[in-house]
Amino acid sequence: MEAILLTGHGGFEQLEYRTDVPVPTPRPDEVLIRVAAAGVNNTDINTRTAWYSKSVAVGTNSGGADGFATAEGGDASWSGTPMAFPRIQGADACGRIVAVGDNVEASRIGERVLVRNMLRSYVNYRPYKCWTFGSECDGGFAQFAVAPSRETYAVRCDWSDAELASIPCAYSTAENMLHRAGVGEETVVVTGASGGVGSAAVQLARRRGARVIAIASAAKAQEILALGAEQVIDRNADLLQELGHGSVDVVLDIVGGAGWPPLMDILRRGGRYAVAGAIAGPIAEIDLRTLYLKDLTLFGCTFQDDAVFENLVSYIETGAIRPVVAKTYPLKDIVAAQKDFLAKTHVGKLVLLPSQETIG
Template sequence: MSTRTEDQALTGLKATGQAALPEVMAAALLTGHGGLEKLEYRTDVPVPVPGVGEVLIEVAAAGINNTDINTRIGWYSKAVDSGTNAGGADGFEKITDADAAWSGEALTFPRIQGADAAGRIVAVGPGVPGERIGERVLVRNMLRTYVGYRPYECWTFGSECDGGFAQFAVAPSGETYAVNSDWSDADLAAIPCAYSTAENMLHRAGVGAERVLITGASGGVGLAAVQLAKRRGATVTAVCSAVKAGQVLAEGADRAIDRGTDLVAELGRNSFDVVIDIVGGSQAGQLLDLLRAGGRYAIAGAISGPLAQIDLRTIYLKELSLLGCTFQEDRVFENLISYIEANEIHPVVSKTYPLADIAQAQEDFLSKKHTGKLVLLPPAATSANPANTNKTEI
């Protein structure tokens, strides 16, 4: 296939058989690190062009995650020592831009965030079969294509590259997965970040039919971990607020403990095989006390704060394994697609919002009054027939 200019590629993007694609789209732009005022909803953003090996997705729904807020406020900067909520609405007075994104690299702005994206492929770039157009898809949120599949390296969709808070998004074809499911778009969009984070922690910790404690169990990742741990045969104790305990138990937890409880006094030392921690903060030392000798502690978040005091003797005398979980092996997301198609899991979506209401949605997310996920819905961009078989390649 001959090389085309961007103008030629844009011309090629204007048709997908029955419906024309617009040249501009609605999108929520992050204009810099800071408070909610850094989110700008616009309707004149150019539709992205898929490059070699990429696809163009019309986004139907995009979930909200802690990482979206953490990136906006620069929480990943080592200058920050408090939890996400401390700067969630207004940002922090002092951060270091160079390490304010999760990868430790400075972001470029404006950036379209959104680690979760569910939709349909409407166009393909060079090297991608035209037969992919029309597929209903999910994008893997931890992208390896752009870093050459090097171990322990990845980009987050919506952080190191533009993501799903828009009518259209570009993603690598090899990391855009067709999914055969009758779930709603909002349900599918609740999966990528939360469920892959949870599945990765369980995968790394090798969880089976064991005693598992899960913190933050009413949130997106925590509730996903409850479902996925039960799928593996685990006996699950969930830590969450008392008002949300009923919902968490309904999703499969065997026991729910109020998050303000003295966990060691209530549950006893050496009473768990695995701890799945999303909360971090001052309770980390207690969580290690809960583990039996040879137990495993997996962490992939610290919404209560990144700093913790632990007794190193607990780690080496009890032969504990501490697992930091960010990078994901390919099989993690592939597992999720298979679970969806087999109806072995199902997310809880508490509320949906128009994309234009992203600031309100993030405020509601920070209030932690919901259980499970909040999801944004971009306005429909085309009237394309999902079953259309007329293929357009770039």
């Protein structure tokens, strides 16, 4: 089959397009999916470049093309354990079930499905334990992929394959932040609002009745307002000047970096901060007096309760959300897609489309 193999940590040269990769065989309790579309995500690039290593202290883009020379492979995956190579990445996968393993009803063949990107089956549903599809096991950057039947969800909607493939990683990350922080009808700030997770967070927060203030480049303001934001603040603006101390209830952050401290200042007393990324840099300075004197709550958001992905499927099927697909690419053009992803000139998701022809 056609697939992209990640052969090691580093630059784009570690992505190898092949047409002779064996089609995987589903094991008991697994299904085989013919992949129709697979989204591009930060986690794919972060894993390739070894950005997750604690030896890296800068933003993700600085090593996006060439990797990080200082990174140590022993802690370079999101889970802090060494990666196994070669690996087929791709945290997002939309497609149709074409075969099933033992213990799975054959009636599932033909279902149009999404794979939950944070897989719990392989770790026996232990709290705070999970595998990422495309990291601890092979993922969606291929014509075919296997996944646990229990975590492969039939989805009924009229969306395109590219739209459906935009959901798993970005939208579950955003929904998880909202779920952890218990967001309701209150004022929410979303950083990095033009990207996949950020644009998802805008829509999902608005769905909960929140008043959304988005932070992004001014050039993308109209597109973000169309997603449901009430206000867009330029990412280079002075947040305290724009919003004032204690003006918001919740901050949803995927940016981090040097712009982090004001996020604590704009939170009201008893406010909540949820983080699921640090594209501008993982190192931030906090005044602990701000944290305890304002009774703030901070949430680190990776592990997802089962309800998170189940919620997303229901939102899709009821028409409560709709992703923005900025561009699609043939699977073989993954390097071009990742270069565009790193350039961040788009709003929404970039999606890879594996060939639907039989190869090999």
